Amino acid sequence: MSAQTEEATAGAAPPAGKGGSPPARRGGDRRTGNAGKSVPYLLILPAAVFTVLLLGWIMVENGLLSFQNLNRRQLIRRTTEWTGLSNYTDTLGNSEFWRVTLRSIVFTAANVALIMLIGCLIGLLLARLGKKLRLLLSLGLVLTWAMPVVAATTVFQWLFAQRFGVVNYVLDQLGWHSMADYNWTGGQFSTFFVITVLIVWQSVPFVAINLYAATTTIPKELYEAAALDGAGVWKRFTSVTFPFLKPFFLATTFLEVIWIFKSFTQVFVINEGGPDRLTETLPVYAFVEGMNNQHFGMGSAISILTILILVTMSAYYLRLVLKQEEDEL
Template structure:
């Protein structure tokens, strides 16, 4: 019979037997490589996206090196001309005027978008819950409006006879704006397009920057405030360095958005009056459709892609340099 000490001693459980080698190998295979099935499942989507994105780009590159006009579009007997289309564009003074106007349009829009969006984000951060919800809801609704619908609304706002802008200015005593043709003057049309693009872009930038501001620790701002720093110094030395990656990301996206702003210009002015609102995407479409020079239009599109890629390369170099400094 077991003694009292043996009855009170805790019993140790036997160690489990090692799993067979075949089971361990199967389990390792199950948790490791799972075979080609995941790749086969996503293959149709990847191939479809590659066809929709890469084929038009490759086709445009090919046409830019060909003599491709209306006759070649119908008969399909286009022949290669090398860099002749690019030489024709790069030696055209009108093309360089359009390039300068494109960068001016992009710079004005991006500066206004980033400044206004940052101010809206800072204001939203300091509002109460109810007002913050109203502001964010308004931003989302403005952001969700289709581009063509918003452009049509702006056309009616600045209509020479029925527009509310002319009616308001005339009611305030500015009788020179009675039936003022806004879209017949190049500077006025340019300013209206800038206002439209900024109005459409600020909601996304403001919501993104507000989300970044919510991640800034309040303790750092309070410490800077106790050290005597003012609101602007806190923003410059504490807040902006912490949200710099998000600011650079929004800046990059807005550069792309304004650089390829085509729909707003085409619906509202089609690049007019004259060439006052013509930027590179509009110039490419005008060349391809109006002159039926699809080769020059494709070459202009490729130059646009190269210029935009150069801006993105500068952004990525700056981003990687910041990561290396960390």
């Protein structure tokens, strides 16, 4: 046998069979690939189980309660009175429920619009500031966002207090003397104004910081090319910035709709839904009917309907977000 034949024989791959390693490697690769695909699901399994146990059980209990007539008498006697869909029919047939629903939707839309507008402007400002000013503004935003909701609401109660509030004092010093003892929680629109300022103030930092983080992913070459083409500030925003930030806008708007619609603490603590229950939103309305009026079954039914309304409102934005993700893939 020649040297060339021996080299070819030595360098040839072993045949597939008992001692052939290629088939074994392919099977091992398939097993490794299948195991690798299951790793993400195994990692999220503890969180999913915990979520189902913590939130799912509460939802089940709340759903069962919505089919019962439960008030103080039933609690004392420890009896269960199943009423079927009567709590839902009574709620849906109550004109007050629909007034509160409309009020909640308008309240959510106004707050989300203001939050997105102001938050986006501040986020774009962060992208243009120098390092020191950006750090200072970011620190202020983070501290605002990290402030507990109850503490922030209490501070705003002090700011807008009728007799010793800072806002009334400043307005009086600026020449609006009729505002010296103005009662901000005495009317529907003035109360909503205070609540809106509070919620916008708390929510803007999340939008601004996330928008600034999203702007850092936009290639600088695109702005340079747009500038060479003679594009102005607005044209650069619509042709470069907005297309890249569109997924951010959709996802953030979706989150803000959920967070604002279910806001309870700010609305309740400022004036407990007053005056005359004119500033109640659906979460506060459910709490007042369930706890204050001792109609626990009715309150549960209202809360379930609130969730359904929120899901319906968010369905459009959720569909846009999912479609955006599919297009990116």
